[in-house]
Amino acid sequence: MSALTNKKILLGVTGGIAAYKSAVLARRLMDEGATVRVVMTPGAQAFMQPLTFQALTGNPVHVDLLDPAAEAAMGHIELARWAHYILIAPASANTLARLAHGMASDLLSTLCLATDSPLFVAPAMNRLMWTNPATVENCAQLAARGVTFFGPGDGAQACGETGSGRMLEPEQIRDQLLSTVADKFNSPPDHQPIQDKLRSKHVLITAGPTQEAIDPVRYISNHSSGKMGFAIAEAALAMGAQVTLIAGPVALSASPQIQRVDTVSAISMLDAVMAHVDNADIFISVAAVADYRLETVVNQKIKKSHENLTLSLVRNPDILKAVAALPKRPFCVGFAAETENVEAHAQEKLQRKKLDLIAANHVAGEDNAVFGTDTNALDVYWPATAKDTSGGHISIPSANKQSVAYSLLNIIADRLALIDQKSS
Numbered sequence: 202m203s204a205l206t207n208k209k210i211l212l213g214v215t216g217g218i219a220a221y222k223s224a225v226l227a228r229r230l231m232d233e234g235a236t237v238r239v240v241m242t243p244g245a246q247a248f249m250q251p252l253t254f255q256a257l258t259g260n261p262v263h264v265d266l267l268d269p270a271a272e273a274a275m276g277h278i279e280l281a282r283w284a285h286y287i288l289i290a291p292a293s294a295n296t297l298a299r300l301a302h303g304m305a306s307d308l309l310s311t312l313c314l315a316t317d318s319p320l321f322v323a324p325a326m327n328r329l330m331w332t333n334p335a336t337v338e339n340c341a342q343l344a345a346r347g348v349t350f351f352g353p354g355d356g357a358q359a360c361g362e363t364g365s366g367r368m369l370e371p372e373q374i375r376d377q378l379l380s381t382v383a384d385k386f387n388s389p390p391d392h393q394p395i396q397d398k399l400r401s402k403h404v405l406i407t408a409g410p411t412q413e414a415i416d417p418v419r420y421i422s423n424h425s426s427g428k429m430g431f432a433i434a435e436a437a438l439a440m441g442a443q444v445t446l447i448a449g450p451v452a453l454s455a456s457p458q459i460q461r462v463d464t465v466s467a468i469s470m471l472d473a474v475m476a477h478v479d480n481a482d483i484f485i486s487v488a489a490v491a492d493y494r495l496e497t498v499v500n501q502k503i504k505k506s507h508e509n510l511t512l513s514l515v516r517n518p519d520i521l522k523a524v525a526a527l528p529k530r531p532f533c534v535g536f537a538a539e540t541e542n543v544e545a546h547a548q549e550k551l552q553r554k555k556l557d558l559i560a561a562n563h564v565a566g567e568d569n570a571v572f573g574t575d576t577n578a579l580d581v582y583w584p585a586t587a588k589d590t591s592g593g594h595i596s597i598p599s600a601n602k603q604s605v606a607y608s609l610l611n612i613i614a615d616r617l618a619l620i621d622q623k624s625s
């Protein structure tokens with residue numbers, strides 16, 4: 202059974218070329234066992250016919266706030282109450298602005314005001330509209346009120362430009378809705394009390410791989426997708442933290458309230474971390490930082506003129522170790538991706554890097570694939586200290602990365618609270 206089975210979903214469709222994808226999205230939601238009713242704004246009707254959605258969903262499509270016949274059949278308050286979830290895809294800049302300002306000038310915005318059901322939005326707009334400070338502020342306000350954002354993605358846009366603002370594909374929206382609903386709204390009971398555990402804490406996170414240039418067209422990197430680090434950033438935000446995310450080169454988007462700094466190499470990641478570490482209470486180093494970089498990066502593309510090529514590499518700085526060595530250091534959390542002897546290596550790293558906690562996972566072979574996948578399992582260890590003479594270990598069983606992120610942050614918040622308690 203899916204997390205959406207027997208759920209009633211109000212699918213809001215607003216004006217934008219991505220509206221054609223909403224027809225497929227409606228079907229994908231129904232495939233999960235959901236009942237779907239569609240509400241279209243006037244802008245959406247310029248791109249798609251209500252009849253298309255009516256034929257697909259088997260339900261009448263709602264378009265008008267002031268139509269007496271429609272109101273007599275199912276009034277807008279009744280419709281707002283009917284929905285377990287409201288999903289707006291595509292969500293235009295105009296609709297996001299109306300929602301942010303609590304307007305009730307069309308049926309969709311009225312429904313969103315008249316409901317206490319969770320609201321999800323999949324924005325779609327031109328890249329400059331998406332990064333316009335007005336839109337950024339509107340989205341930050343909505344996210345702060347608990348609205349969940351899916352995307353937008355990056356890539357070619359209908360207007361001919363390239364950048365951030367593309368609506369995610371229907372299947373991606375379905376998958377993100379499934380995991381968010383499972384995590385946030387159907388979470389196991391032990392997930393419930395964590396919501397506010399990181400309020401007033403500043404969490405600094407690194408995520409993704411780094412790329413170390415060889416020449417202008419080539420680099421050394423690794424398979425890290427950044428998904429685990431991004432999931433931790435989103436979970437920390439949901440738990441009330443102020444989040445700064447130092448990202449390596451990844452194709453992922455983060456909620457607008459997360460302060461994101463994009464970096465490429467280990468050196469640039471170190472610089473960004475050091476520029477933001479001062480007010481951090483917790484540092485979670487999830488990034489798969491390349492251990493080595495080229496001793497010399499040449500300015501021109503290396504020609505294949507020799508049969509063999511030797512590259513001279515030098516060690517990269519250890520960002521986590523550098524943060525842990527700061528005189529006024531945050532609570533330091535490391536990750537250890539190991540192919541064997543997971544516990545021994547994790548314990549050794551915990552001591553050597555002087556960490557407060559380490560999260561270890563096994564990455565050997567296809568069965569234990571972690572890089573790029575949506576699931577993970579962690580073994581979390583912390584050291585014995587003078588104040589707390591017993592070290593500890595908790596296993597987080599295999600689950601989607603969002604769920605694992607909540608479990609890990611829950612442990613971190615508990616450890617930090619204990620340390621705060623003992624030092625006060």
Ligand code: C5P
Nearest residue numbers: 486487488490517518519520521535536
């Ligand atoms: O020593 P190892 O690379 O296995 O340690 C992994 C942990 O150290 C991770 O938390 C990773 O983010 C961090 N790390 C780092 N800088 C490096 C190498 C690893 O911050 N140069």
